[in-house]
Amino acid sequence: MALIWSMLVVIFIVYAFYELLNNIQNRKRYPPGPKGLPIRGNLHLLGLVPTIVVSSADTAEKFLKTYDHIFASRPHNEAAYYLAYGQKNMLAAKYGPYWRNMRKLCIQHLLSNQKINSFQSMRRQQVELMIKSLKNEACDHRVFVDLSAKISSLSADLTCLMVFGKKYMDEDLDKRGFKALVNEVEHLAATPNLGDFFPFLGVIDLQGLTRRLKDFSKVFDEFLEKIIDEHVQSRDQKQSKDFVDTMLDIMQSGEAEFQFDRRRYVNCSNGHFRSSYRMDTNRASSTSSCVVKLLRHGCKGGHEAALCSSTNASRVHGRLCSMALIWAMLVIIFILYAFYELLNNIQNGKRYPPGPKGLPIIGHLHLLGKNPHQDFLKLAKTHGPLMYVRLGLVPTIVVSSADTAEKFLKTYDHIFASRPHNEAAYYLAYGQRNMIAAKYGPYWRNMRKLCTQHLFSNQKINSFQSMRRQRIELMIKSLKNEACDHRVVVDLSAKISSLSADLTCLMVFGKKYMDEDLDKRGFKALVNEVEHLAATPNLGDFFPFLGVIDLQGLTRRLKDLSKVFDEFLEKIIDEHVQSRDQKQSKDFVDTMLDIMQSGEAEFQFDRRHIKAILFDMLIAAMGTSAAAIEWILTELLRHPHVMKKLQKELEQVVGLERMVKESDLEKLNYLDMVVKEGMRLHCVVPLMPHEAMEDCAVNSFPIQKGSRIMINFYAVQRDPNIWPEPEKFLPERFVESSIDVRGRDFQLLPFGSGRRSCPAMQLGIIIVQLIVAQLVHCLDWELPNGMQPCDLDVEEQFGLATSRENPLMAMPTYRLNNA
Numbered sequence: 001m002a003l004i005w006s007m008l009v010v011i012f013i014v015y016a017f018y019e020l021l022n023n024i025q026n027r028k029r030y031p032p033g034p035k036g037l038p039i040r041g042n043l044h045l046l047g048l049v050p051t052i053v054v055s056s057a058d059t060a061e062k063f064l065k066t067y068d069h070i071f072a073s074r075p076h077n078e079a080a081y082y083l084a085y086g087q088k089n090m091l092a093a094k095y096g097p098y099w100r101n102m103r104k105l106c107i108q109h110l111l112s113n114q115k116i117n118s119f120q121s122m123r124r125q126q127v128e129l130m131i132k133s134l135k136n137e138a139c140d141h142r143v144f145v146d147l148s149a150k151i152s153s154l155s156a157d158l159t160c161l162m163v164f165g166k167k168y169m170d171e172d173l174d175k176r177g178f179k180a181l182v183n184e185v186e187h188l189a190a191t192p193n194l195g196d197f198f199p200f201l202g203v204i205d206l207q208g209l210t211r212r213l214k215d216f217s218k219v220f221d222e223f224l225e226k227i228i229d230e231h232v233q234s235r236d237q238k239q240s241k242d243f244v245d246t247m248l249d250i251m252q253s254g255e256a257e258f259q260f261d262r263r264r265y266v267n268c269s270n271g272h273f274r275s276s277y278r279m280d281t282n283r284a285s286s287t288s289s290c291v292v293k294l295l296r297h298g299c300k301g302g303h304e305a306a307l308c309s310s311t312n313a314s315r316v317h318g319r320l321c322s323m324a325l326i327w328a329m330l331v332i333i334f335i336l337y338a339f340y341e342l343l344n345n346i347q348n349g350k351r352y353p354p355g356p357k358g359l360p361i362i363g364h365l366h367l368l369g370k371n372p373h374q375d376f377l378k379l380a381k382t383h384g385p386l387m388y389v390r391l392g393l394v395p396t397i398v399v400s401s402a403d404t405a406e407k408f409l410k411t412y413d414h415i416f417a418s419r420p421h422n423e424a425a426y427y428l429a430y431g432q433r434n435m436i437a438a439k440y441g442p443y444w445r446n447m448r449k450l451c452t453q454h455l456f457s458n459q460k461i462n463s464f465q466s467m468r469r470q471r472i473e474l475m476i477k478s479l480k481n482e483a484c485d486h487r488v489v490v491d492l493s494a495k496i497s498s499l500s501a502d503l504t505c506l507m508v509f510g511k512k513y514m515d516e517d518l519d520k521r522g523f524k525a526l527v528n529e530v531e532h533l534a535a536t537p538n539l540g541d542f543f544p545f546l547g548v549i550d551l552q553g554l555t556r557r558l559k560d561l562s563k564v565f566d567e568f569l570e571k572i573i574d575e576h577v578q579s580r581d582q583k584q585s586k587d588f589v590d591t592m593l594d595i596m597q598s599g600e601a602e603f604q605f606d607r608r609h610i611k612a613i614l615f616d617m618l619i620a621a622m623g624t625s626a627a628a629i630e631w632i633l634t635e636l637l638r639h640p641h642v643m644k645k646l647q648k649e650l651e652q653v654v655g656l657e658r659m660v661k662e663s664d665l666e667k668l669n670y671l672d673m674v675v676k677e678g679m680r681l682h683c684v685v686p687l688m689p690h691e692a693m694e695d696c697a698v699n700s701f702p703i704q705k706g707s708r709i710m711i712n713f714y715a716v717q718r719d720p721n722i723w724p725e726p727e728k729f730l731p732e733r734f735v736e737s738s739i740d741v742r743g744r745d746f747q748l749l750p751f752g753s754g755r756r757s758c759p760a761m762q763l764g765i766i767i768v769q770l771i772v773a774q775l776v777h778c779l780d781w782e783l784p785n786g787m788q789p790c791d792l793d794v795e796e797q798f799g800l801a802t803s804r805e806n807p808l809m810a811m812p813t814y815r816l817n818n819a
């Protein structure tokens, strides 16, 4: 590490000196701004790109009117580069003849007053259709309507009809649907891309964004090619021409004043489609906020100075003219580091487990995408169940088979029971003081004992039985009401998630909290944000010295979130302190307050520790159980014969006169098989890192102290050597099998195994079994819009809990006799 550190220090010094010299030499006088760091620059995200932020009307006038001819270009943008055929779309094109002609063409054939008026009757029809559908939904019941979805879908229809001359269905684009894909594109385009701010980093794709952008561009390209083909085929039979036809005419006539082929006009339509869709998916609540969103987009896209000029006595520069020094430094580092690694390996005679070829410095980070558990599984197929990869500077061992997992979680559990440093847990959980991320040692041991005793003991779990019954009954009642008259489509993911949040709050905090108690964004959105941030590869985890620089801006977001959660947890503790004397029974927070005040804890235990544990429980409990239930219901909807068989078992054991009780669960053998198979196929926690506390050897390969161990539960549970036809949902594979989920059988580990296994396993199993049984017993479920079972997608969204990427939508019908 010494060499790397010294190299970095040298770079920082050389670069800072270079900046200073450059400024003195050129006598640059920049506009005022906050103090910046060397390399990262003086605005958080803008790295090497000098950036001017304009925030007042008169200064805006200077840029958009007086010097409009200078600032009318757009900067390089990685997202537009990959999504829009080399930034050839109007939105991101550089200022010049190409952009000018493109804009003229669009205005003439799509945005002229005459054209806008010609779509008037189409707009009327579509808006009328939406109002009619709202009227139908409103007529009998006071139903909740997802207004954002309605507006979004109307806007998509208007855009498609105007640009493509016809409406397209979700599945025309991809099985994930328009909204999900456009949202994902927006998310990618909005994620600060290191390649935009440090141009030389674009090639390395440290964040894995380029790979995702390329995937998306393929999907959109296929869709747009299909539209063009349809138009080419139907041209002769058409009476009136739409925008695509007009562009085809221009292309074929050769009249365009610029190079105009399939790629260019695909861009034309793509740009419009995306910009108008962007407007609606931003959940704009009013026209003015729509405009603001568009302006914000303009800001994000940015303008670029085409020339250097003086405005308000400030010199505004384009991109840094001289990248040569930085390039040279980087090349030297790469060469030195590669040489150092080679020398080091030869000297130590290190024999790593097999693994893919890595790159200098970043190692294998570039091989991981948005679902790293799937990427690791693919790599393990080539390199075996004990694989070595290097994530940045961190040596990592990936385990992908049952017998190797047994070595790590049983034979050498005492060596691998620690957790590595984690930036997200560091900022969110009071310096990694929570149980999930705590280092192995007396603190973690005592914390785990305390939670097991006061929250997860059989006695405690049973004491919450009636609370669980009440909350589940309430959800079934609300579904029954929604189902009773109309064939309504229900967002089952949202229902399950909200029930799971209620159960967790009541169990851990002793009372239900409303969304606005946490923050105006609500529980689900914030917990999702925590999960997303915790799952985003943080450079600080793989290059410890980069944590301070916060190149990705993640630390700032983590700190903001931790402030919101801290205020919420402080409020809960204060409420408990105030109401302690009037309480007859004690909840988990009261018990922890007792321990803190008695001074009996065998370890330092103050308010920070209580908050870290409460945060843990909230995050660990809410997402995991909900995701497991969501996946099992997904598979039941994809396999109607399994759903029927399960309903039959429930009819026999429980009967159609009443709901399921917890005491019924032990008699429901087929339910047990369905839950096991669902948790096998869809691993809710596919990767949980462990850390080696000592040097050790496994399967005769040396493993260094400090190595990160990734047990890929997802790969273990899909190992074809153990599970025939592993991709299929076959609950019958558990007939006459004693394989269990509790960590004794290493081929099925949804809750892990050994010292760091899930302490709430028993509770998790009860919640999942009970809610699945109740939803299947009380209601029949059908897929919406005539969707076939095999069309229901199983796209995963990796996170602390890996859930469905798209919400599960289904139509319920009440089936018990006590209607």
Ligand code: HEM
Pocket (backbone or CB within 6 Å): 435, 436, 437, 448, 616, 617, 620, 621, 622, 624, 625, 628, 684, 685, 688, 689, 749, 750, 751, 752, 753, 755, 756, 757, 758, 759, 760, 761, 763, 764, 765, 768
């Ligand atoms: C279906 C539901 C659940 C699943 C599938 C699940 C799965 C897991 C897994 C795989 C681990 C990590 C094992 C390892 O590191 O090797 C874990 C750890 C943990 N889980 Fe769960 N879990 C579930 C529900 C819950 C609930 C309801 C809670 C709390 C109320 C909870 C609290 C925890 C905690 C605190 C840890 C960290 C333990 C440690 O590091 O010592 N889990 N869980």
